[in-house]
Amino acid sequence: MFNSGKPALFEVENAFQPAKEISDVRRFAGRAKAVGAVFLGLMAEGANIAIVGNRGIGKTSLARQVQNFANGDNDLLQKLKFGYNHVFDFQVFYLTCGTSTANKDELLSRLITSDQCLGEWIYDIPKTKKLIHNISPKLSATIFGIGGEVSTQHSIEHSRETVGVSHSVDTIFENIVTSLVDQSLTKDGILFIIDEFDQIKDPSGIASFLKAIATNTKRVKFCIVGVANDIQELMQEHESSDRLFAGTIVALEPMSREELGEIIEIAERNIGSYITFSEDARNQLISIAQGHPYLVHLIGKFAFRAAYMASKRVIRSEDVGAVLRSIAENASDPVLEGRYRKAVASSALRESVLKALANAVDDRSEVWTTSAYKTALDAGVENPSQYVGQLVTEEYGAEIEKVRERYYRFKDSLFVSYVRARPPMLGISQDS
Numbered sequence: 523m524f525n526s527g528k529p530a531l532f533e534v535e536n537a538f539q540p541a542k543e544i545s546d547v548r549r550f551a552g553r554a555k556a557v558g559a560v561f562l563g564l565m566a567e568g569a570n571i572a573i574v575g576n577r578g579i580g581k582t583s584l585a586r587q588v589q590n591f592a593n594g595d596n597d598l599l600q601k602l603k604f605g606y607n608h609v610f611d612f613q614v615f616y617l618t619c620g621t622s623t624a625n626k627d628e629l630l631s632r633l634i635t636s637d638q639c640l641g642e643w644i645y646d647i648p649k650t651k652k653l654i655h656n657i658s659p660k661l662s663a664t665i666f667g668i669g670g671e672v673s674t675q676h677s678i679e680h681s682r683e684t685v686g687v688s689h690s691v692d693t694i695f696e697n698i699v700t701s702l703v704d705q706s707l708t709k710d711g712i713l714f715i716i717d718e719f720d721q722i723k724d725p726s727g728i729a730s731f732l733k734a735i736a737t738n739t740k741r742v743k744f745c746i747v748g749v750a751n752d753i754q755e756l757m758q759e760h761e762s763s764d765r766l767f768a769g770t771i772v773a774l775e776p777m778s779r780e781e782l783g784e785i786i787e788i789a790e791r792n793i794g795s796y797i798t799f800s801e802d803a804r805n806q807l808i809s810i811a812q813g814h815p816y817l818v819h820l821i822g823k824f825a826f827r828a829a830y831m832a833s834k835r836v837i838r839s840e841d842v843g844a845v846l847r848s849i850a851e852n853a854s855d856p857v858l859e860g861r862y863r864k865a866v867a868s869s870a871l872r873e874s875v876l877k878a879l880a881n882a883v884d885d886r887s888e889v890w891t892t893s894a895y896k897t898a899l900d901a902g903v904e905n906p907s908q909y910v911g912q913l914v915t916e917e918y919g920a921e922i923e924k925v926r927e928r929y930y931r932f933k934d935s936l937f938v939s940y941v942r943a944r945p946p947m948l949g950i951s952q953d954s
Contacts, residue, residue, distance in 0.1 A: 527794060527796070528796060529793040529794060529796050531830065533792065533793050534793055534797070534826050534827065534830045535823070535826075535827065536792075537789040537790075537792045537793050537822075537823075537826055538785075538789045538818070538819040538820075538822035538823040538826060539819055539823075540816055540819035540820040540823055540855075543582035543583040543585070543586050544580075544583040544586065545583070545586035545587075545589070545590070547587075547590065547595075547597040547598045547601060548788075549788055549792075550583065550587065550598060550601075551777075551781055551782075551784035551785045551788055551815070552777055552778065552780070552781025552782075552784055552785075553580065553584060553774075553777075553781065554602050556573075556584055556772050556774060557584070557587060557598060557599070557602060557604075558602075558604060559770075559772045560573070560584060560587065560588050560591070560745075560772055561591055561599065561604075561606060563769075563770035563772070564588065564591055564592060564610055564612075564713075564743070565608060566769065566770060568736060568766075569743075569766065569767065569768060569769065569770045570732065570736075570743055570744040570745065570746065570766045570767055570770065571588065571743070571744070571745040571746070571767070571770045571771075571772065572745075572746045572747075572748075572767050572770065572771045572772065573585055573588075573745065573746070573747045573748075573772050573774065574747075574748060574749055574771060574772070574773050574774065575749070575773060575774030575775070576749065576814075576934060576935045576936055577816075577934055577935075577936045578814040578815070578816030578817065578936035579774045579775075579776065579777075579813070579814060579815070579816075579935075579936070580774060580777070580815045580816075581717075581747050581748075581774055582717055582747065583815075584772070584774065585616075585715055585717055585745060585747045588713075588715060588745050589614050589616055589713075589715060591610055592610050592612035592614045592710075592713045593610070593612065593614055594609050594610055594611055596609060610710050611708045611709035611710050612708055612710045612711060612712065612713040612743070613702070613707055613708045613711070613712045613713070614712075614713045614715065615633065615636075615638060615639040615640065615712065615713070615714050615715070616638055616639075616715045616717070617629075617632060617633055617636060617638060617639055617714070617715070617716055617717065618717040618718050619632075619716065619717065619718040619719060619721045619722055620718060620721055621721050621723075623721060623722050623723075624722070624723045624724060625722065625723065625724040625725070625726070625727070626691075626692075626722075626724075626725065626726070626727040626728045626731060627691045629716070629722060629728070630691045630692065630694075630695045630731075631691060633695065633714065634691075634694065634695060634698065639714075640698060640699075640702075643702060692731055692734065696734070696735060696738060696739055699712060699735070699739055699742055700738075700739050703739065703740070703741050703742065710741065711740070711741025711742055711743070712741065712742050712743070713742075713743045713744075713745060714742075714743070714744045714745070715744075715745040715747065716744060716745070716746050716747065717747045718747065718748065719746045719747055719748035720748035720749045729766075732744060732766055733766065736766055775813070776812065776813020776814065776935070777811075777813050777814070777815055778813075779808050781815075782807075782808045782811055782813070782815065782818050783804065783808060785815055785818045785819065785822070786799055786804055786807065786808075786818065786822060789822055789826070793826070796835065797826055797829045797830060797834070797835055797836070797837065798835070798836055798837070799825070799836075799837045800836055800837065800838045800839070802838065802839045803825075803837045803838050803839050803841065803842050806839050806842050807821055807822065807825075807842055810842070810846075810939065810942070810943040811939060812935070812938070812939040812942070813935075813939075814935070814936050814939050816936065817936070817939055817940070817943070820849065820854065820855060821842065821845055821846065821849065821943075824845045824848060824849055824854060825837050825841060825842060825845045828841065828844070828845060828848070829841065843945075846943055846944065846945060847945050849944075850862075850944050850945060850947070855940075858936070858937060858940045859944075861919050861921065861937060862937075862940065862941065862944060862947070863947070864918060864919040865913060865918050865919045865921050866947055866948065867918065868948070869909070869948070870946075870948035871902075871903045871909060872909045872912060872913070872918070873946060873947060873948055874898055874901040874902070874903050875894070875898045875903055875906045875909040875910060875913070876909075876913060876921075876941055877941055877942070877946070878894045878895070878897040878898040878901065878903075878906070879894045879910070879913070879922060879930065879932070880932070880938045880941035880942045881894075881897065881942060882894035882897065883932065883938055887931055887932070887935065888925055888929050888930070888931050889922070889929065889930045889931065889932070890928060890929060891906075891907070891910065891928045891929070891930065892928060894906070895907070910922070910930065914930075920933075921933060921934070921937060
């Protein structure tokens, strides 16, 4: 059923949202099991939450729902008809690490000084104001920078004074947080959400810090968002840190076809179904995404745009193919496209092997080279093992790694889906 009212271009451009996480409950699709798990994780006393999964799988969108729950917004629970009647009252601080966060001290420093975190609070509480004014010069330089200012624009003049006892960043952070908790500003205390935890170059010491905070400061929780390996390494660092995430590690699996279909339905609904996907195009898009909501949003966005500009009301399979070519040619995702081009370089044969490997990934995320090599040989590659040997090296992006004899694994499942979906960049005859 078509809506006769033509939506504005702004509405079409934002029906799918590959560039940002989904925080709006009305746009959030699927993930009922994970939603219930993070809600109950917030309820568990003394436990922190870990959200883990591959890139493009929806970790940050789920973390934003944790933020909503912690702020007392249970609209998603009502949408999913969970029937939970508990309402949380946390003070929530959300920090995205990014590649600029090198280690534990820099993470804590950013939590102390960031506008989105403690920076705008530390001068409002008398005890924390006194604490900050008694930081040693060395530590002040670490946290604020020489002559720096916090977000409230209060100059750290005392950073040039000599103080008899220097405190570690851990101690400063713990004392500030304890002072805030003691004010009883919220019923449930403080929740820190640390997104892109896997971007921290050296996470050593964070497990011990979390254990100390759990022991010394009540009503403080952390929600860590990253990849599973980093959380496992974090728990191995401290002998009892596994208890900090006991029963509260939420591992996001690829979304089901039904859940990916819901993303498309929500996008269509947001523009009054003025543009829709045909059944074949919808199934094609879902198959391409391989469980990654990011790819549905990315391809869907450009499919809607192209249809709107061409005054088309129905997106068909051939349109999805044209959009894929356009996304590749225009490097609409420069990161994925850059990685693809680095792996392929100037070799059509290596591209054939890369695609053969991607198409041979099994349900354990492993590639049996016997199967992949057959595909590559059929495509005209005489010595596929030579190119596999190149693809494990940094020169070609090291996108795959050897698991055991005759078995390899891609490091990023989103990249696998991109390799499968992307039209070939080179022809066999162009190999060099």
